[in-house]
Each structure stands twice: as structure tokens, then as C-alpha cells.
Amino acid sequence: MSGERRVSEEMLGAFVDGQLDGAEWAEVAARVEADALLREEVCRLRALKAGIRHAYARTPAARARARSPRGPGWMGLVAASALFALAGWFGHAEWNRPAVLDSASAYALRGDWQGLRGDWGSLAGGKVLVHVNSAGRETLGGALDEIEDLLREARREGRAIEVEIVANGPGLDILRADDGSFAPRLASLRRDYPALSLVACRQTIERRAARGERVELAPAVTIAPSALHEVVEKLREGWIYVRV
Amino acid sequence: MNLGIEQLFGRGPALRREIEASRGLLCRMAYAWCHDATLAEDLAQSAVEKALRAAGQLREPDRLRAWLLKILANCLKDHLRERRETGDYEEIEETLVSPEATPEESRASAEIVGRVRRAVAALPQGQRQVVTLVDLEDCSYAQAGEILEIPIGTVMSRLCRARAALRESLETVAREELGSRLRSVK
Numbered sequence: 001m002s003g004e005r006r007v008s009e010e011m012l013g014a015f016v017d018g019q020l021d022g023a024e025w026a027e028v029a030a031r032v033e034a035d036a037l038l039r040e041e042v043c044r045l046r047a048l049k050a051g052i053r054h055a056y057a058r059t060p061a062a063r064a065r066a067r068s069p070r071g072p073g074w075m076g077l078v079a080a081s082a083l084f085a086l087a088g089w090f091g092h093a094e095w096n097r098p099a100v101l102d103s104a105s106a107y108a109l110r111g112d113w114q115g116l117r118g119d120w121g122s123l124a125g126g127k128v129l130v131h132v133n134s135a136g137r138e139t140l141g142g143a144l145d146e147i148e149d150l151l152r153e154a155r156r157e158g159r160a161i162e163v164e165i166v167a168n169g170p171g172l173d174i175l176r177a178d179d180g181s182f183a184p185r186l187a188s189l190r191r192d193y194p195a196l197s198l199v200a201c202r203q204t205i206e207r208r209a210a211r212g213e214r215v216e217l218a219p220a221v222t223i224a225p226s227a228l229h230e231v232v233e234k235l236r237e238g239w240i241y242v243r244v
Numbered sequence: 245m246n247l248g249i250e251q252l253f254g255r256g257p258a259l260r261r262e263i264e265a266s267r268g269l270l271c272r273m274a275y276a277w278c279h280d281a282t283l284a285e286d287l288a289q290s291a292v293e294k295a296l297r298a299a300g301q302l303r304e305p306d307r308l309r310a311w312l313l314k315i316l317a318n319c320l321k322d323h324l325r326e327r328r329e330t331g332d333y334e335e336i337e338e339t340l341v342s343p344e345a346t347p348e349e350s351r352a353s354a355e356i357v358g359r360v361r362r363a364v365a366a367l368p369q370g371q372r373q374v375v376t377l378v379d380l381e382d383c384s385y386a387q388a389g390e391i392l393e394i395p396i397g398t399v400m401s402r403l404c405r406a407r408a409a410l411r412e413s414l415e416t417v418a419r420e421e422l423g424s425r426l427r428s429v430k
Contacts, residue, residue, distance in 0.1 A: 009404050009407075009408070010400045010401070010403075010404050013400070013403055013404055013407060014385070014400065017378055017384075017385070017403075019384060019385050044411065044415070045407065048379075048407060048410060048411060048414070049379045051356065051360050051414065052360060052364065052375065052376070052379040052380060052410075053379060053380060054356065054357065054360070055356070055357045055360035055361050055364070056272055056275065056276050056361075056376070056380055059271065059272050059275040059276075059281070059284070060275070060281035
């Protein structure tokens, strides 16, 4: 070790966990800065932390507690961190990606949807982004039920609320004009609650178009460059993220 | 309903709401500790009940989370003690991976979730509690030590051992699969 003191694993862990005081932090930071291997270690530790968060972002316990007679409903809807949202796209790539957006979503990380709902009154602005990227019709139907409940409840209590549904992948079906079950439902929801907006992912549309599939979207659906982009933007603005 | 004198003067109801609102957090942590969904709910429930009963004893409201987690840790301790005493060794329900049908995109993600949970579940109890407090709840080492009633040095060494073990069991798999996953992403 030629005279130079090695940064111990414990110190490196404390560095990543934000547990070092000014002087110690500066010392470790300088060493990390200068040493590619240490930098890689730091990345791995961050990835491990992110992986653990992701693994418990939604737990069976949280779902089991929502005993709704409608079945899936909110059980399938889970508030989660930005990281969790991104993981849906990148899958394993999260392992070598630092948790860039973590702090933006501290609230969403705290717990399940029911918890958020319970906290509703104390939230500054009721803004909820519902991200739909799966195709289970029952789940989607249940999600619409819950969204309607939420809007109705807010109206009854005179609370400001904004809900946006952003759909991509197989979830895009929920926004299709020619879908007999969802299109009429969305139309009536939109009529009753102007605070509901609908956003489709351009990349999904283009991918489907490339396969020769024509996608006709329900009226009032706007198109975002990509669902990922939309989610990240909204999280930055402090929206609560719920994934179906 | 013995909530202490604060209830009469306004802090009580707010605190009570905050305790109720922490249920999700407690449930998640309990699940990360025991990996049994039903037990986790029970533990979180009894922690909330105890906290509501003892709400008057919380002197510093900004320490609410640590206080609640400490109550939760004690609930788990009690549970384990009871189980030892009654010799009730029934197999813990394996709810490590969410069983719902998922489209391909989230299936890969559910696989990771399952692997991480299994690796965490395989850690010794003490290491598991430290690593989940620090990584899931961003507890400081001092808070983790206080919640689990162990010295900071022990927090650090357990954390180190836990992470080494987790990396050992997770990184190989992640590396192997990263390749195949990236190929399937456009």
C-alpha cells in the first residue's frame, strides 16, 4: 500500500450513505476523485442501494392491505420512486446507473398508495401521475375506477386535484379510440372531470406504426415525446407517481 | 384512547394523523425484515397501536420516524421471542416475488426484485435490519443504532458485511443478465 492509507470499506460505505463529516468527507471524496477503482466501488454501492430500494418499492404487504371488493384496483397501483419508474424501462441497467432522481421522489418512496391517500390533505398540490404500461384489462378497468373515485372525492371535499394518465407499451390500448371498453369510459370521465388529462407515448405509437399497426387515439389525448420523458418531467415538478 | 395531554391542545390529532400515515412505511420496513406479508402487516399494526397509545411520550416530533421504527423493531423482537417460546416454527410464507402476471417489461424487473429480496432475506437478522434501515429509509448510522439499540460501530460493521454478502450474491447475476437485457432494449 506504499504508505498511502487505504479507504476502508466502512469509510466508503459511510461516504455513500452521507455519514461523513466535512473533513472526512473531503478526504474520501479526494481519494475517490483520484482513483478509478474507488469510483467504480462507489458506483456499485450506489447501485446496490438503489436495487434494495427498488426491491421494496412495492411490497406484497402494501397490496394485501387494500381490500377492495373490486379486486386489483389500487392494489395494482403503486406509488414508487423515480428510480422505480425508470427501472421499468431500463431493467437491469439500473445496476450501473447512479440514482440520479432519488431526492425528487422522496415522498413517493415513503409508502403505498393508501398511505398517500391518507396523507392527501397535507399535500400541497394534489397532482397525480398514473403511469399505465401494462395491458391487463381488469387492472386497467380497476385503475379507472380508482381514478374516478379520487376525482369524485376531491370534488366533494372541494380540493384541487390534477390527474394525468400517461400510457406507453401495451398500456397504450387504454387510450385507443377504437377500444370499446375504455374509450367511452374515458370520454365520460373527461366530460365530468376536466382535471383529468391523457397523454400517449410517441415512441410507442411510432413503434406500432413501424409494425404496420394504425393507432387511433381517443379525443383529447395529447402526445409526449416519450412516456419516460413525461414521467421524469412530472416527478421533477413534484407529482406523485403511481404505476399501474 | 389514552393519547396524552397534547391531544387537548392541538398536537395530538396532527401527531395521530402522522402516525397513521406512517403505516405504509412501517409495513414496508417490517416486510423487508421478515419477508412475510401477513406478519409484516401485523407488526406494523401493533407498532401503530403502541405508538398511538404512547404518543404523549414523544418529546421531539422530528424524531417521529426513528421513534416509530424503534417501536417496530421491538414488536419484531417480541414476536420472535414469543415464537421461540411457543416453539412455533411454521414455515414463513414465501412472498418474495409478486405473483401477479406481468408483461415482459416488468417481468424482468420483478425478477430483479425477487433476487434482491431473496438475497436480503438470506442475511442474518441483525445485518438485514441495518441495511434496510439505512438503504430504504435513509436512516443515519446513529439513528439505526438507536432504533436497534446497538452501538454505531456495530451498525457500520454489520452494514459492511451485509453489503459484501449482497454484492456477492447479486452482482454476478446482474452482470450476466445486463447483456441480454440491453439487447432487447431498443
